[in-house]
Amino acid sequence: MAFTALPPDTDADIARVTETLAMITPRWNVRILLALSGPPVRYRELAAKMPWLPQSQLHLKLKTLCDAGLVERTEHSPRHVTYGHTERGAALLPVLPLLVTWAEEHLEKPDGPLPAIDQIEDSLTLLTRRHAASILWVLKSRQDVSGRALARIVMPRRGGTTIYSPLGQLVADGLVDTEGNGRPYRLSAAGHGLGPTLGAVSAWSAGQPLDQGAHHPIWGHPQTKRAPRPWASSPPRPTPAARPQTRAADGSPAWHARDLFSHATPARPAAVAAGGPRR
Template sequence: MSLTGLPADTDADIARVSEALTMITPRWNVRILLALSGPPLRHSEIVNRCAWLYKSQLHLKLRSLCDAGLLQRSALDARHVTYGHTGRAKALLPVLPLIVSWAEQYLEQPEGPQSAIEQIEDSLTLLTRRHAAAILWTLKVRGETSGRALATRAVPAQRWTNIYSPLRQLVADGLVDTDGKGQPYRLSSAGEGLAPVLAALSTWSAGQPFTQAARHPVWGPTLTADSHTSASQQVRTPAARTRPDPMVQTQPAQRTHGQNTDLFSHPAPVRPALALPTGGIRR
């Protein structure tokens, strides 16, 4: 069943990416995947690396990630059970630095610099807004488009006026621009800047080699030679920390760009003077 009014191959692409985002965006999923980078770990070792989760929560997350095909559970015997990345999870890791690079350029940080993992989580939340993928793909394919024409392509099965609620959200998030009520919509510079991220997610969700992202029929033509440079950077596991009291709201520690606390080894680029608000999704 088609989700959009776009060509069948584009519609299938949007469906795959939307499903992939739904798989990796839930809270803690990316952190757990990074904590398990490297050789398979026993449950007790994972507990130590994910001290910010209660054991019951961790168990549910591990089972969910196994069901999604991102982790593999191996039981040598009842007392020796390990969890490790599947090939699919390993293929996802090069996409994460691209998300950080986009966030560093376009997302504002009103309370000071964020860690790379927080930037990934905030960016993924933006991309999983309702109908976000369909709207972004449609605007990329068709260019500046009226709300009604956009609705016939992005959400053809719904009443066309239903497009305005998700559109307003994407405008507030800074991914879509318009000159005012009744005026057509277009991708913002931040929306256009998502090309490396969306091309990479599409490639990953289709099970293709990461190098194929530059050939993506919609997002690939706008990629530059250095769009994937940061993807070669090594991913580092986030350090385990003591679980905070659930009744106490804690603030993330601030850092400077010189500190060795990022998930990735590349230094953060200089942030532009104007950055996007993130639509109130700060955690």
């Protein structure tokens, strides 16, 4: 079932990423996953690592993580039960350092050093806002987008003004920028910086290695995409009769450092008229 007006494969990608983030975002889940790093442990050993968490909550959290397929409960005997990561759970853990790296660069700096676990939890809170993933996906793929256009894409079955509440929250969180009412929306530097994290989560949710996130069609690194080679089908160029001029008339080099590269810096897009682009 489609939730947005995006292509079905993109819609499914967003749904998988949203579900994955929802598995680990609830309070204490990440801390439990980190406490289970290493060999499987008995319940009392795990509880000793988290004395501040009531045992009733620990029981419930472990059951939830087991149901999600991230933690495995192994009953060796009626009185010997251990908990540990599943293969899928262990494969997801490398996403957490990516969140720390992003948080250190883009989140507001507190007065003192913030523990990595707090940075992870704060980052996950931002990413799991309602409709956040869909909005970020659209803005990443389409650059500047008006609020009305976003509403038609992200919430095709709802009123056009419903989009402004989650959109305003993303602006307040620093993931989205706009120049004011009636102006288009775009990802901020922090929003663009989520590429490695969201690409890795997308790869994990699709059952692929995390490093495949670098090749994500939307969040992947630009340098991983092969540049077109328009000269491949063109006839070979004739060999020049003389060496090209290496210096201009005033004695300065006739070439520039940018000429050494096959790609040019894209020009900044022209300003969009008030109200955003028409679609």
